[in-house]
Amino acid sequence: NLISGVPRHVDGRMIAITKNAGAAIINEDRMWHYTEGVQNWDPIWPDHAIRILPGPSSLWFDAEGNRFPAPCLPGFDTLETLRHILASGYDYSWFILNQAIIEKEFALSGSEQNPDFTSGSWKVLLKSRLGKGAPPPVEAFKQHGADFVVRDNLDDLVAGMNELVDVKLDTAKLRAQVEARDAQMDNSFTKDAQVMAIRTARNYLGDKLIRTAKPHKILDPSKGPLIAVKLHVMTRKTLGGIHTNLDGEVLDAKGNTVSGLFSAGECAGFGGGGYHGYNALEGTFLGGCIFSGRNAGRKAG
Structure with a gap:
């Protein structure tokens, strides 16, 4: 689909x-398909979908709740991630993240989704990207998008995710994987490939300032609420x-x-x-x- x-x-x-x-x-x-497509709550044309351009910190899971291995990480290898999704037997996947990550790392494709860039004003751009909160178009999708689930804790988040799909996710299975990843934040010598990639990305000043959230635990209540996004495969070009x-x-x-x-x-x-x-x-x-x-x-x- x-x-x-x-x-x-x-x-x-x-x-x-x-x-x-x-x-x-x-x-x-x-064919060149994107793996981070979402349904557009405010379409310009019929069946108008939007792609998320993610930073590296969201956790990515298949339809059965299995975390993707490297290089199938947000913003990494589109084609390999597409193969991995289709090999699961399903045509969708999930991001799990929190408010701190969406504020720093989510951008949306399309000129209408980036009024700060199209304004032609550096002041407007810097205020949007460096100011408090996510860019307004991203917040609008979080509030209105059919594929977005926002909850204060993981139990409620998974319950909300299960309302969107027939294949139900197991809360304990997801919790074990999220907590395992979070435990790696206590170790400066982590062996988690995604955590290492986040730290490496922040060595570049541009990514540190506007594209990559400061490393933290996904389940840290001070970084919430928790957010899940159902991701669809989206057509784009040949x-x-x-x-x-x-x-x-x-x-x-x-x-x-x-x-x-x-x-x-x-x-x-x-x-x-x-x-x-x-x-x-x-x-x-x-x-x-x-x-x-x-x-x-x-x-x-």
């Missing part, structure tokens, strides 16, 4: 139309697409150019139909669109 991370009109059908016109389509299996040469000219199944037909950007797999492999870094998507578009434009003349 996928939720949609793109507007209704972004349906990919031009790839099939181009194929019918004689183009070769390659690397169709290279890393494959229309096969082209380096000039953006579309190729047919035999590798010959289709006269007068060009392709660039995402529909061409960000360049040639396979600019990336199966994985990619977020910052590399736009560059492929610009570069392949420039080449196609120059060739088309």
